[in-house]
Amino acid sequence: QVELVESGGDVVQPGRSLRLSCTGSGFTFSDFAIHWVRQAPGKGLEWVAFISYAGGIQYYADSVKGRFLISRDKSKNTVYLQMNSLRPEDTGVYSCARDPRFAGPGYLLQWGQGTLVTVSS
């Protein structure tokens, strides 16, 4: 069964850190780039970050640049999103999605169910 599973969501105070994980199974994980996308309550989709299939290229939304770090562990078929200096506006459901393009970001082929992050005092 081909799937992506996110984990690590939690309730945290502003200014604290959290690390999300995205684990893939049922396909060759290293053949795919990964995006993180979030959706705040009642809002639309917002792209957060991208990492290439080999991990050498990362891109970030301006809203998280300098605070979030995306990385991947080939041995664990997992991509991480390290979120630092969290703000209330970072609250939302965070989903990962795989992208089959080798030549750069293309499209989000398959998505996980998401994990909820709540930033509140």
Place this chain on the structure above:
Amino acid sequence: QPVLTQPPSVSAAPGQKVTLSCSGSSSNIGRNALSWYQHLPGAAPKLIIFDNTERPSGIPDRFSGSKSATSATLGITGLQTGDEADYYCGAWDSSLNAFVFGSGTKVTVL
């Protein structure tokens, strides 16, 4: 504010056709491939169109995509109650170095 512009909502009766628009600029739709995503309540978003016009396996041909210059369109024919969802367009923006989504269009089947 989303970079791509979509109408907030469209509606039609079962069996009818709806057309959803997505407007961008030369740095996103005008330069890169557009994709469309269906987001049903409580479910993960699903890719329904990629590379402007292509359908992934399993997506019925009732869904179609087109692109012209800096705008794109998603068509849904033979509308079904199961098509009620939010639909988002998305594309890579070469100036922002970011993937940009539209604000989403809610499709209602009357």
